[in-house]
Amino acid sequence: MRAPQPRRPSDGDAAPVEAVAPLPPVATASPVAGRARRSWIGVARPLTRRRYGALTLLSFLLPLGLWAAVSYLPFLWHPLVEVTNPGDVAWMEPGMRVPRAAFSEEVAAAQGTASPEGRPANPVYLPAPHEVAVAFWTALTAPPPQRDTIWLPASLWHSIQIIVWGFTISSVVGVPLGVLCGAQPTIARLTEPVIEFVRYLPAPAFGALMVAILGIYDGPKIAIIVIGTFFQQVLVIANTTRRVDPLLVEAALTMGSRNLRLIRRVIVPAVLPQIYRDQRILLGWAWTYLIVAELIGTSSGITFFITQQARYQHFDNVYAAILVIGLVGIATDIALALIGRRLFPYVMGEA
């Protein structure tokens, strides 16, 4: 409700003082005409299909282009020189990467003797795109060259199992508890403060403890994923549940819904599309805990693959593995988004 407007001109601000004059004055400022400025920010409208696709492609191509430029244009960065022919320099070998300054020093010092030859190179930890592409393909298709190394698909499959177990266990408890907290303030106050506290404890800190309790194999890894996901999950789901349209709940109350039936038949369906979206985001978090989890106990899975390859300085394989994680993640998310659209046809404008 609006407050009553001041009637007396004297207690308004400056303008009403002139209002007692028989003809109110014309405001002197000239109209703000002809300044049609375009605004880039406004109510976001959906892009056209073509532009949507093109921009999506571009968002991948831009970083890829940057990477290619740094890799293939010799004048960009390239702080090292890869020796192709050591000449008479005793300490050089073909394939060796030496700092540019050290190399030119040797070239200057090679008076009379054969000077070394080489070409500009990037550090070994930045392989060129095509090297990674080749490594990616080989890692996925060819069996491992040495007996003791593990195959990328096998390690990936192991990692996926860890994630699925961890996330499922966390969700089986976390989602119902979150919904309960969101629907019932007393339960929420009783559980949320301690959860709020625990979620700030870094999950990896529990690593040693989990190994002591659950052994060195997959148990502690799954536990770390659960610890990393569960507490966030309860809070996120509770907050989502709290945003249920109160009118829907009241309508259900007037029709006789009570307690668990009210939760099951009204509150959960009402927020299910949002809970589903939350779960997609939480699954992404579970992936980020994977790397830490897999270093605990006997390392395994994709992390073992990565650390092993890094130790051999096969950085192309490292990037290939990272790429695989990214691809699996995004593929899962796209698949879940498509399924979500099927499950909740009545939700408009949700991805």
Added chain:
Amino acid sequence: MSAPAAIALPVEACDYRTQCEPVRARFERLKARDVALRVEGLGKVFRNAEGAETVALRGIDLVTHRREFLCVVGPSGCGKSTFVRILAGLETKSSGTVSVGGVPVSGPGADRGMVFQGYTLFPWLTVKRNVAFGLEENGESRHVAEREAAQWLALIGLERFADAYPHQLSGGMKQRVAIARALAMRPRILLMDEPFSALDTQSRARMQAYLIEIWRKIDITIVFITHDLDEAVTLADRILVLKAHPGEVEELIEVPVPRPRHPGQSLTPEFRATRARLDALIHPSEAEADGPADLGGLDMVTRMASVGDEVE
């Protein structure tokens, strides 16, 4: 504070309290029926976090009889929604008693259906399952509930949309389904809080006709909140006028317009007298709340257009 004495009624209009013979007979029949809703000394005080108190309702007394159509009007913020929410059991009362069919109200119950101002159909259920919802909640099997829901949909003329989802319906259709959903539980009282205020004028007139049609056909008492005074006079047997700060009963008007009602009646003297009375009761306070009533006060608006370039 009683109503100001100097209310100028239109000269040609009859007094809104004089009833022609059929209307009086109708009211006598109405009052002979059982009491559907009894409200005594109802009060509601809201306390905010700092402990400040708002008296939303004070000392409301009201008796309605079975199959009465009661409208509640009043200025914005006078506690209409609070009143109907207390009747529905969605809000606690601070004092007084409310009983429906002789049973004191404590919490929501199946004897009172409610239709809200906003759209409250469950978006994840089809129209038919929305209507069946209350029956299922009260222990009917899904099969029986859906068969009964189909009958209600036939009554409101939406059987073609039984398998549509709410977002596929227009606003008027949604409210019709909401009415059917509330009625399907066979409540004694149907509570409606500005159910048609989101609709355009034409749909609203159609919905009023639908509602009256439904009310004639089934045994239901309706408590209908509105801020549209014409709507109140068109629909109601009696109109409860509330005043704001605190919300108290200003007057309980027996509408002298004969039934069955039709649009042409809005020009009859009874209708206009009732309407004038409602205007007189409600508008003074609104003018006070929303700014100066006499246009002389508008001179304080700084002139932004050239002199000589007048529009009036």
